[in-house]
Amino acid sequence: MLALRGDRPQNDTCISEEAQYEYARDLIAHIRNFGGFSIGAACYPEVHIEAGDSLSDLRSLKAKVKSGADFLITQLFLDNNFFYDFKEKLDLIEVNIPVSAGIMPVINKKQIERITGLCGASIPAKFKRILDKYENNPEALKEAGIAYATEQIIDLLSSGVDGIHLYTMNKPEVARKIIGQISNIRSYLGNNIKYA
Template identity: 50%
Template structure:
């Protein structure tokens, strides 16, 4: 199934993101995560792609397993910065051979240990999206990344929104946002893209913060802002990891409840391969039983 077909059914699309193992962690750990969340019945699972293609084989294997062993719809990340058109074409053909036709197309990040080629074939996400649409037409469903507070490399929000519009014009059919912690910023973002004529579905990216180290990493990589309520939470429990994890789950739950009340198209939970956290959030927002009932009539 193309993920674009999941929207407009009268309920929000719920998706989970997992990532291939790093640092010698066996791939079976990812499969244990999948086994632990399968019964939560996400509408789809996305599988990330390491910087510079460092997890290409693992991404392909895991995406195939999600689809063919666990019976869940899957979206594979596809990056272009360190790849040539023939390499991208081969990668997508391999995915399609395994039954994976949904792609999240992004520029990608350069790896620390690999030089980015001078004059890369896909310097921007829009370049990769355009290539995929020309090469594969309607054989693939293409999603794009969106940044409610702007990409860290953009000069300003206006420039970032212009690039986002270009992604959609080149063929992106839905958007998945970077994590954010202030829903009001997300709502203003929706208003802004609406004024630009962007009408594709948008999935709101939610990241449950479980420890102070994650906060430091978010600041260094993403440039997102923290509302006072979030800052107070982190300061209050910085020296109490267990309490901070509990508060982080509660904060993510409150975000999602508010987003659902607003009527968002979808919720995309960054699981960090922590099935227990994902399950607690889903139970908190009451989607497990509700979706099970809804699914019984499909």
């Protein structure tokens, strides 16, 4: 079960005074009391937009793990170096649960600009050039976005990532295409790859 707090409403007046779970860690602890579930939580390689700084974000993440999270799935990132740096920080704070990398194949420029704006993820210059070049050619942008995500995944798999979580935005054909493209590489790396 993936336990998320979710985005806060734009208008805080609609939040009930009886809301039980101000933070995801509270929901995780509640679910843990029932038993019988493997509980996942979100994490943010580029720092949660509400955290303010990396140290505060890591403290919050550590609290989720102490509350009972069994695995983590990252927010999307478009530069694998953020993921690798994040994993090093997790080692330093002794968070030793599996972390699946959240990869979003970008197939729409406006959509990715909106999503990265909401979650605080950055768009690297390399990918910005792709967006700018193909923004008026939807099919070319889709193919370029799939190729970029596939390259990210190949790099992550080669580095021993615990799992991959594809944010496909209800486009299953995108997931099928990516999985098809990495199937041969997967056979070289072994079949112990997990898809969250």
